[in-house]
Amino acid sequence: MSDPELKDALEDRRILVTGGAGFIGSEVVRQLHELEANATVFDNFSSGKMEYIRGLHDVKVVKGDVCDHEIVSKTLRDQELVIHLAALPFIPDCYHHPEEFFRVNAMGSVNMMWESIRSETVERFVHVSSSEVYGTARYVPMDEEHPTRPNSTYAVSKLAADRAVFAMHKEHSFPAVIVRPFNSYGPNVTQPYIIPEIALQLLSANDSVQLGDVENSRDFTYVADTARGLIMALANKNAVGETINLGTGRGIKIRDLVFLMAGFLGRQVRIERDPTRLRPYDVERLLCDCAKARKILRWEPKVTLEEGLRKTIEWMVNNPIRFRGPFKGWYQSYYGKV
Ligand SMILES: NC(=O)c1ccc[n+]([C@@H]2O[C@H](COP(=O)([O-])OP(=O)(O)OC[C@H]3O[C@@H](n4cnc5c(N)ncnc54)[C@H](O)[C@@H]3O)[C@@H](O)[C@H]2O)c1
Numbered sequence: 001m002s003d004p005e006l007k008d009a010l011e012d013r014r015i016l017v018t019g020g021a022g023f024i025g026s027e028v029v030r031q032l033h034e035l036e037a038n039a040t041v042f043d044n045f046s047s048g049k050m051e052y053i054r055g056l057h058d059v060k061v062v063k064g065d066v067c068d069h070e071i072v073s074k075t076l077r078d079q080e081l082v083i084h085l086a087a088l089p090f091i092p093d094c095y096h097h098p099e100e101f102f103r104v105n106a107m108g109s110v111n112m113m114w115e116s117i118r119s120e121t122v123e124r125f126v127h128v129s130s131s132e133v134y135g136t137a138r139y140v141p142m143d144e145e146h147p148t149r150p151n152s153t154y155a156v157s158k159l160a161a162d163r164a165v166f167a168m169h170k171e172h173s174f175p176a177v178i179v180r181p182f183n184s185y186g187p188n189v190t191q192p193y194i195i196p197e198i199a200l201q202l203l204s205a206n207d208s209v210q211l212g213d214v215e216n217s218r219d220f221t222y223v224a225d226t227a228r229g230l231i232m233a234l235a236n237k238n239a240v241g242e243t244i245n246l247g248t249g250r251g252i253k254i255r256d257l258v259f260l261m262a263g264f265l266g267r268q269v270r271i272e273r274d275p276t277r278l279r280p281y282d283v284e285r286l287l288c289d290c291a292k293a294r295k296i297l298r299w300e301p302k303v304t305l306e307e308g309l310r311k312t313i314e315w316m317v318n319n320p321i322r323f324r325g326p327f328k329g330w331y332q333s334y335y336g337k338v
Contacts, residue, residue: 019085021048066108141289182247186223212277222308247288276329
């Protein structure tokens with residue numbers, strides 16, 4: 001869909017964005033604001049940041065938990081459309097908090113979907129899933145028919161939510177769409193994902209980068225492209241009932257990513273393998289087939305990896321952030337504020 005078509009579909013519409021203060025969510029809200037939609041952020045600010053949405057006048061903010069029936073039902077009362085992003089997304093945290101991941105990611109999604117159905121005002125619901133539900137690629141590129149064999153309890157909790165949303169869509173003829181983004185990166189990051197982690201290490205003066213498995217490969221999408229895809233799924237009636245992947249179709253090994261990013265900074269670095277950073281039972285490869293997004297949504301990733309990495313590094317240079325103190329291994333990891 002073109003920008004004018006999106007504006008036509010969404011201008012003045014009341015849109016609730018759960019997780020709207022987060023990394024992808026704040027970009028969704030920024031783009032909705034540009035389209036002159038009437039956006040409300042619903043977030044508990046466990047990782048989301050008010051400063052990521054502060055400049056957007058007219059955007060309303062409700063602080064609350066997606067598992068809280070009362071506040072969710074009250075907030076949904078006058079909403080027409082929902083993009084549900086709120087979740088615990090950082091995989092190493094789920095090694096220690098599997099129940100909490102299920103509570104928020106699975107039960108929170110069931111609550112959001114159920115209260116949306118009960119609201120009788122919500123016309124469409126975009127559920128934000130993840131490529132992690134597929135597990136390691138059995139074939140590439142990975143389309144929506146790829147088997148779902150999630151590795152982490154994070155991914156299992158996301159898949160449980162997907163299945164619940166799909167079942168409730170069928171049971172109640174409720175117009176829901178499931179979108180599965182592959183890895184996203186860009187400014188306004190909230191979690192120590194691999195690209196900000198590499199950037200932080202490169203921006204320190206060290207001549208080595210300490211990482212776990214660098215032979216794994218991922219398909220990275222710039223956050224503005226991911227957000228636009230979610231908004232397109234919301235605006236497009238033909239997407240209802242579908243599951244749609246969002247990714248670029250370009251894979252890169254973490255090792256090559258490090259050298260690419262180091263090159264942008266004019267740095268020569270060594271990669272050192274840090275066994276404490278190895279993720280147990282990690283996904284080895286993800287590579288997206290986005291033909292369905294192209295066909296149904298007319299979505300195309302616009303930002304190349306090189307361009308997006310430059311923008312991300314520039315943002316990190318100008319916005320010095322730290323992730324939860326010095327890294328001490330995933331086994332001391334916990335979820336909390338950046
Ligand atoms: N970043 C990626 O590469 C990626 C890839 C695929 C899917 N996703 C999915 O996209 C969504 C957003 O992820 P993100 O990377 O922007 O992470 P994020 O941590 O920045 O966003 C999650 C947001 O949800 C909020 N939140 C968490 N628990 C909540 C609760 N109980 N109630 C209300 N709000 C709550 C957080 O404060 C935060 O603003 C998640 O659903 C994630 O699973 C992310």
